[in-house]
Amino acid sequence: MLEHIVKIEGLSHRYSKDWAVKDISFDIHRKGILGLLGSNGAGKSTTMNILCGVLSQTEGKVLIEGINMRENPEEAKKRIGFLPQNAPLYLEQTVDEYLTYCAYIRLVDKRRIKAAVDEVKERCGVAHFSKRLIGNLSGGYRQRVGIAQALIHKPLLVVLDEPTNGLDPNQILEVRQLIKEIATDRAVIFSSHILSEIQATCQDIIMIEGGNIVFKDTMESFNNYIEPDSLVTTLENPPALSVLQAIPGIRSVEFVTDKIIRMHFDPTIDIAESIVELSVGQHWRLKEITLERSSLDAIFAQLSNKKSKPAVQS
Ligand SMILES: Nc1ncnc2c1ncn2[C@@H]1O[C@H](COP(=O)(O)OP(=O)(O)OP(=O)(O)O)[C@@H](O)[C@H]1O
Numbered sequence: 001m002l003e004h005i006v007k008i009e010g011l012s013h014r015y016s017k018d019w020a021v022k023d024i025s026f027d028i029h030r031k032g033i034l035g036l037l038g039s040n041g042a043g044k045s046t047t048m049n050i051l052c053g054v055l056s057q058t059e060g061k062v063l064i065e066g067i068n069m070r071e072n073p074e075e076a077k078k079r080i081g082f083l084p085q086n087a088p089l090y091l092e093q094t095v096d097e098y099l100t101y102c103a104y105i106r107l108v109d110k111r112r113i114k115a116a117v118d119e120v121k122e123r124c125g126v127a128h129f130s131k132r133l134i135g136n137l138s139g140g141y142r143q144r145v146g147i148a149q150a151l152i153h154k155p156l157l158v159v160l161d162e163p164t165n166g167l168d169p170n171q172i173l174e175v176r177q178l179i180k181e182i183a184t185d186r187a188v189i190f191s192s193h194i195l196s197e198i199q200a201t202c203q204d205i206i207m208i209e210g211g212n213i214v215f216k217d218t219m220e221s222f223n224n225y226i227e228p229d230s231l232v233t234t235l236e237n238p239p240a241l242s243v244l245q246a247i248p249g250i251r252s253v254e255f256v257t258d259k260i261i262r263m264h265f266d267p268t269i270d271i272a273e274s275i276v277e278l279s280v281g282q283h284w285r286l287k288e289i290t291l292e293r294s295s296l297d298a299i300f301a302q303l304s305n306k307k308s309k310p311a312v313q314s
Pocket residue numbers: 015016020021038039040041042043044045046047085193
């Protein structure tokens with residue numbers, strides 16, 4: 001049986017009249033990365049803020065190693081490191097000054113503070129910037145410092161709210177790698193509104209929309225559950241639009257260039273095979289065919305349409 005360090009039960013929150021999250025329950029395993037996927041306003045930050053004890057829920061329970069966050073926040077928070085959506089950095093401090101301050105407010109033993117700062121700097125790859133003002137670091141390095149402060153007190157769980165937001169592609173790859181490395185000896189939960197971000201990093205996924213969980217399982221099950229519903233094909237000798245539109249199962253056809261064509265199709269039909277067969281038979285000279293991953297909106301629509309199947313699994 002998998003060991004859990006976090007148990008969230010029936011969590012609901014409303015800021016005013018409407019529910020921002022409603023009846024959310026899930027567990028977090030002791031190690032590995034759980035991705036929280038959802039579009040803007042889905043309820044990711046609300047869930048994470050409650051999980052970290054920054055926001056007090058309207059209803060429900062958060063237990064960290066059995067400790068109730070509402071009843072004993074000091075003990076529960078010792079076990080959690082948090083990087084909120086807007087990293088809480090002091091731009092006028094050096095990396096050393098800032099991390100020392102974080103160690104102090106995170107109640108790290110005074111005799112251990114220097115060692116703790118050195119350890120997280122090393123781990124997060126910012127040791128060479130110890131004396132640099134945080135305001136003079138690039139976005140990627142600021143984010144590393146943000147992750148370092150979340151690790152300073154050796155928490156069991158690290159919560160990262162959209163940690164790759166606003167970074168350039170290289171910085172995204174580096175921060176992803178750091179997150180994977182951190183998760184080798186602790187649990188990590190991280191949120192994103194980008195599916196590929198979660199797919200590249202997480203073993204487990206929770207998808208949240210309109211404040212409700214619409215899917216929770218392993219990443220592998222998610223990938224198996226969501227069928228692609230469009231493909232892009234390169235044909236050196238493409239037929240007329242009407243010929244492609246007439247293929248059974250095709251819903252729409254768009255010429256991206258005169259040779260590259262995007263086709264949306266009914267995911268219950270194996271359209272790729274038909275295209276390959278037709279291409280050979282009718283000399284369309286197929287060069288490339290790629291199934292495209294669905295957008296978040298399309299996935300949400302698919303999940304809603306599959307309500308007859310058990311979309312939410314525990
Ligand atoms: N302080 C607040 N006061 C009132 N409503 C809020 C507040 N914070 C969030 N909300 C609302 O709660 C809902 C969930 O917001 P939340 O920030 O949790 O979503 P999110 O998935 O993190 O989105 P984003 O990626 O845009 O931050 C949204 O409808 C949002 O407008």
